[in-house]
Amino acid sequence: MIPADLDTPPVLRELSDAEGYLAKICFKTGPPMLSGVELEWTVHDRTDPARPVDPDRLRAALGSHAPQTLDPAGASSPLPGHGTVSVEPGGQVEISSAPHRSLRALHLHTSADIDRLTELLASAGLRLGRSGIDPYRTPTPVVDTPRYRAMRTAFDRRGPAGRTMMYSTAGLQVCLDAGTPEGFRDRWDALHWLGPPLLAAFATARHHAGRDTGWASARMAAWFAIDPPRTRPAWTAARAGADPVATWSAYALGAPLLCVRRPDGDWRVPDGITFRDWIGGALPQPPTQEDLDYHISTLFPPVRARGYLEVRYLDAQPPGEWIAPVGVLAALLDDTAALSLAREACEPVLDRWDEAARHGLADPALARAAATVLRVALAAVDRTDLAPATRDQISHIVQRRLGAADRRRP
Template identity: 55%
Template sequence: MTTLDHDAAAATSRRLRNQEEVEARIRAICFKTGPPALIGAELEWTVHHTAAPRAPLDRETLRQALGRHTPATLLSGNSPGVLPAGGSLTVEPGGQLEISSAPARSTAALHAAVTADLAHLTTLLDDAGLRLGEHGIDPHRAPRRLLDTPRYAAMERFFDARGRHGRIMMNSTAGLQVCLDAGTDAELPTRWRAVLALGPPLLALFANSARHAGRDTGLASARMAAWWGMDPRLTHPPVGPPGDPAAGWVRYALAAPLICVRRDHGCWDPPPGVTLADWVAGALPDPLTVSDVDYHLSTLFPPVRPRGYLEVRYLDSQPGEEWIAPVAVLTALLGDRASTEAALELALPVAGRWHTAYTSGLADPALRRAASALAELAFDRLDAGLPASVRTHVIDTVDRRLRAAVAAKEAS
């Protein structure tokens, strides 16, 4: 172990002795402020047999298809190779695949990198008779867990005790996440409020998960319905002082129940009902460490999660090349302070309407008006570096969704 590795290991194994130290750790790692410069995306898909999309997926078929890119969760001990443009590939519990892009300095650069990585992944799957899904939830199959790890086993038991939504979330859903810098200290409160307020109208605009397990759910986004139906202490937005997002996040993290507790041997099930605050107060026999706090934060799944940057988690996966549309719209709306403030003003009338967004989508008039206004604002601020064909694709994709919603309303 190098000196740097030893120092890092020592830092994460450091014991946190009281709530003040825990709060300081959460604040330090979750909101890293500075001028916005980088963006990223995490694209997730369900995976299907090309000839039989309803057929169950198996671990070995997926492992053979991914080859040297197979993550360690699917092939123990493997160190997967990065994708051609620098992205990394992971496998979710139900066999969903996710590309996490390398950070990019513009939407245009992000589009080029993800397009290259996605083409490479698609080729690997094509050769194995597999294809990526086109929706935010598996339209064909009931949830079934492929990965057998202590973390996912503990999570499944935790969620099963509270209903069906957690198992669906783990094994059947596919999201599109956009990662944005938190901004300067002065910008952060507005960026945080805006990115949350934008959730309902953008969720409605890009809802893409009506069918699940062979039936029409009647929902615009059955993916978001699964997330929302879980324990609200884990999946609903944090609430806190408007001027201090970190304070709200600290409170949220402390009040959240433990989903799993890492152990060298045996299962990772936590004692029922224990929260991070309880652990700080001595509810578990093992002392709480920096690493334990960091791991707990990885088990919280609100619509926007602070990870040093802002991880936007409320968007459904999109079909094919349409992933760039919500990414380009969101990054344009948060591209500078003036755009962020204008977007916040447009979104505030429907901020918090999460339930309506995932049930009705653009059929709700208020959400449709807000989404349309936000789209117009974004179109004027799209990354000038995007190729003309991509800009046209983004605008056409959004316009098509808005026109379809209007036509459906007029037909009803």
């Protein structure tokens, strides 16, 4: 018989226990080989995009691919390209791809999954959104779970931005290996200093609920407003070159708890208790390693460490265009010479996240940085295994974005 305590997650009684655990799980180093994406969209009625979409209609449309948040007894079957479907609190639909060893395979399999999802929704009179925030509807809940109820409670303390984020935004996340023990620090730094120019270049979230928000990415504006210790970058220019493990550990343990899982379904927690406080006895029961794993999933900075590196600063893209920011990021990180040139261009705009979200490429300094980064990236994309037609598509998308920015600037 297996002792019962072997099935019990280890308890974290000392801060050093948590720091050691984070060091093991958050930066799994090795040769960078895998990449993946998480693609999220708002969902709309095909003839009346402002009409709310209820969960029953979504569940029927997704069929066997519906997640358990919509269909607890369902199969949650993968899509043809092995991606899985989830549904966010506002009814946003997300595909999480399988990890792939090449950009070409990632593009082919994920495109097949998007095609299948599009067909399923179309059969129910639904379509995917085209931007990073709902341009038609005010924030409206669709899916309710203990996690989402706790999130709403926590974010409501700070104003309406939390509901906007939960119910109206859609992002594009790029997942990349952390890299070798010698190189993961540079990859961590690079993903942060590339952030403001790429956020600006691929911003798609200006119009929300029938109005012009005045932000190039109202999605990122909402994220930054809800809970800064949870959503602001863990990295700053002042910490360039610092140990990512120590930086991420301090960020994670210093962030407030969003929820604590309980059998009764009430996951809410008092305001302001950090994970560090929990280890120190702020709650009746001490946390476990599983609690720390879950806490990491409630942190939403522009770059998150989860064994791999998860880039979260990109808006959802129009149909067929997701491969452009994904290809740009992956190509740059795999090309040392290109990344060095891009880094030099980013130096003047380090930490300019707010300006990138508000002004996008209308900001001259960000536009200059983005133009250089994207020019260098396109050359690197041409050295990837992507099909020639896909490389041409990425170039066309990038050139169109830069050209539109030139026309908007005075």
